[in-house]
Amino acid sequence: MIYLDNAATTRVAPEVFEAMSPFLQDEYGNPSSVYALAGRSAAALEDGRRSLAEFIGAEPEEIIFVGSGSEADNLAIKGTMRKKDGGHMITSAIEHHAVLHTCKYLQEEGYDLTVAGVDQHGLVDPREVADAIREDTRLITIMHSNNEVGTIQPIVEIAAIARERGIKMHTDAVQSLGKVPLNVDALGVDMMSFSAHKLHGPKGVGALYIRKGFRPEPIIHGGGQERRLRAGTENVPGIVGFGRAVSLAAELGHEPVERMRALRDKLIAGVLEAIPETVLSGHPVERLPNIASFLFRYIEGEGILLSLDMKDIAGSSGSACTSGSLDPSHVLLSMGYPHEIAHGSLRLSLSRYTTEQEIDTVLEVLPPIIQRLRDMSPLYPRR
Numbered sequence: 353m354i355y356l357d358n359a360a361t362t363r364v365a366p367e368v369f370e371a372m373s374p375f376l377q378d379e380y381g382n383p384s385s386v387y388a389l390a391g392r393s394a395a396a397l398e399d400g401r402r403s404l405a406e407f408i409g410a411e412p413e414e415i416i417f418v419g420s421g422s423e424a425d426n427l428a429i430k431g432t433m434r435k436k437d438g439g440h441m442i443t444s445a446i447e448h449h450a451v452l453h454t455c456k457y458l459q460e461e462g463y464d465l466t467v468a469g470v471d472q473h474g475l476v477d478p479r480e481v482a483d484a485i486r487e488d489t490r491l492i493t494i495m496h497s498n499n500e501v502g503t504i505q506p507i508v509e510i511a512a513i514a515r516e517r518g519i520k521m522h523t524d525a526v527q528s529l530g531k532v533p534l535n536v537d538a539l540g541v542d543m544m545s546f547s548a549h550k551l552h553g554p555k556g557v558g559a560l561y562i563r564k565g566f567r568p569e570p571i572i573h574g575g576g577q578e579r580r581l582r583a584g585t586e587n588v589p590g591i592v593g594f595g596r597a598v599s600l601a602a603e604l605g606h607e608p609v610e611r612m613r614a615l616r617d618k619l620i621a622g623v624l625e626a627i628p629e630t631v632l633s634g635h636p637v638e639r640l641p642n643i644a645s646f647l648f649r650y651i652e653g654e655g656i657l658l659s660l661d662m663k664d665i666a667g668s669s670g671s672a673c674t675s676g677s678l679d680p681s682h683v684l685l686s687m688g689y690p691h692e693i694a695h696g697s698l699r700l701s702l703s704r705y706t707t708e709q710e711i712d713t714v715l716e717v718l719p720p721i722i723q724r725l726r727d728m729s730p731l732y733p734r735r
């Protein structure tokens with residue numbers, strides 16, 4: 353099969369599987385216990401922490417492992433706002449639901465929320481964020497890159513505004529890790545969220561970077577693991593896998609990313625050339641190297657996905673979290689696309705394992721699929 357849904361999840365790299373394997377078998381110690389078996393688990397945990405910290409220019413103590421990217425977002429947002437009663441936070445309209453729904457939940461608890469809009473490319477305007485700041489603003493949370501259209505946000509500018517006003521800055525960098533250089537000091541952020549399974553690591557393990565000197569309120573209470581910020585016996589195999597996924601990305605360097613970008617560009621150019629009345633959604637340049645997202649007029653994304661599936665090609669329409677609902681993506685609507693156009697969306701997301709032959713096959717198969725669906729569509733203008 354041709355797997356082009358790497359923004360939803362990725363395959364576990366063989367190197368990652370190999371690193372995890374002992375910790376799913378003989379090395380089952382609880383890192384909090386005292387004997388040698390437990391000590392090896394504790395050491396493996398700290399190796400994973402060091403890999404991630406090094407990769408983003410942080411200190412190991414600044415990394416808190418959690419159960420998912422969603423949990424990292426929840427810890428950053430709830431953990432910051434709940435340090436005090438009330439106060440104001442700012443987010444954007446194109447966030448992942450792990451951020452957007454968390455902010456809206458806090459709004460129901462009585463906190464104030466401003467949702468900044470985006471332009472037609474899905475970009476947040478730092479001036480709009482600056483203008484939304486109030487006396488009592490305590491948190492700005494804007495994603496590093498968008499999971500549906502791939503647009504990369506001007507986080508350096510927004511974080512500088514936050515810092516100048518003494519406001520905590522969080523960014524969801526789940527899609528960016530391993531694809532775009534991320535350095536916590538260059539970005540100037542206070543918190544940053546990650547998830548292993550978007551980077552050829554296992555599902556069910558995430559991390560939150562928290563700048564030294566700041567301590568959010570925990571959202572899970574119990575034992576003293578993870579500097580008392582996240583109770584629960586650590587997911588040792590998961591964290592080992594996460595650490596290996598990150599060290600592997602570091603070892604491989606730019607080359608696979610640039611190859612992925614070239615294939616992504618070939619895919620975009622080929623689709624736009626072969627299929628009329630198609631737009632590339634998201635920013636033309638400031639975008640992740642692996643996401644190609646399109647809007648095809650007159651047809652529905654669901655139909656495209658089913659036709660692709662019959663050819664053993666996996667893609668997505670909108671985000672995995674909202675498929676199954678009939679609403680078009682909140683991201684595309686926020687970018688100003690009308691409902692009927694937002695419905696015709698297709699996201700193809702590549703990985704380092706994507707081959708040129710796979711992209712050539714998609715470029716062969718997709719144009720006739722779109723034409724057939726348009727021929728059946730009552731919206732398609734007959735000639």
Ligand SMILES: *Cc1c(COP(=O)(O)O)cnc(C)c1O
Nearest residue numbers: 420421422448450499526527547
């Ligand atoms: C996938 C994703 C998440 C959620 O991560 P999980 O580990 O699946 O909970 C959060 N934010 C973005 C941008 C994502 O792409």
